[in-house]
Amino acid sequence: MTVRNKQNTFTDLLLYYYNHNIYKGYEFGQEINIECKDLKGNWGPAPTCIDTKSELKFFYGRDVFMHCNILVDTEEFYNKLVEYASQNDAWQCRVLVSPDETLKIYYPLQIPIWGIQQSDHIDIAEHINFLLHADEGLITGVSIYPVQDRHVSVRPKSVFLMHGHTKWFKGASFEELAMTAPDADSQEMLMPLIKKSNYIPIIIYCLFTLLLSIILGSILYKFYYRDDHDPKGEA
Structure with a gap:
């Protein structure tokens, strides 16, 4: 299928499906679950924040300050963090481009663990920023990166804090998603509702x-x- 009068990119194709009601996109503020690989390499839920008792997650279009305390409950998990900090492995995660169950397309991302291994612990940077790009209810880009701020000592049975800003942008630009007005396509979708009223x-x-x-x-x-x-x- 081609998209008329547009460059036939992957995102254009998704927007074509969305604008023709072939599938739905995210609503503003809708919860977006993150899936990550567990210690055995299988896909599962994101790490649990013990302060909120829920998994790490995003909310579509909502700029917030992320705050998540993660418990290093086992030696196996601690050793995995050492691998991440040594850059011998990566904490692989993913999010759905659209919440539609009929079209499961994932966008890859990684939770970066930046740290230095010591004799009996690792020092991990706790400040991590989350940047997301979206267009018409579809996620078009995700990036998570550490910021040099403060390092915390992590040992087995300890807790380390992961915190930072979550910022949403429109499309491929750095224009804030929350500040953008509806574009022509969105207004066209609203016109039938206006005419019916x-x-x-x-x-x-x-x-x-x-x-x-x-x-x-x-x-x-x-x-x-x-x-x-x-x-x-x-x-």
Whole structure:
């Protein structure tokens, strides 16, 4: 299938499906689950934040400050973090481009563990930023990167904090997604809803109310305000 008058890219094809109601995109604020590979290499839920008792996740279009405390509950998990910090392995994760169950397309991402191994622990950078790009309810890009801020010592049975800003951008640009107005395609999708609404009586009612207010104001001015302030009536 080709997209007319557009470069036939993967994103254009997804937008074509979305605009023709072939499948749905994310709604603003909708929860986006993250899947990550477990210690055995199988896909499963993202790490659990013990402070919220829920998995690490995003919310479509919502700029927030991420705050997640992760428990290093086993030696196996600790050794895996050492592998990540040594860059001998990567914490592989993914998110669905669209929430539609009929079209499961994932966007790959990695949770970066930047640290230095010591004799009995590893020092890990706890500040991590999350950048996401989206267009018309579809995720078009994801990036997670560490920021040099403060390192924490991590050992088995300890807790390390993962925190940072989550920022959403429109399409391939760095224009804030939350600040953008609906584009022509979105307005075209809204027009059927506007046409179905019976807005003509509302407009007539507003015009009638305005006209009545002008008439009543003129009467009050003529018979009350002007007579009370007429210089000819003063002695």
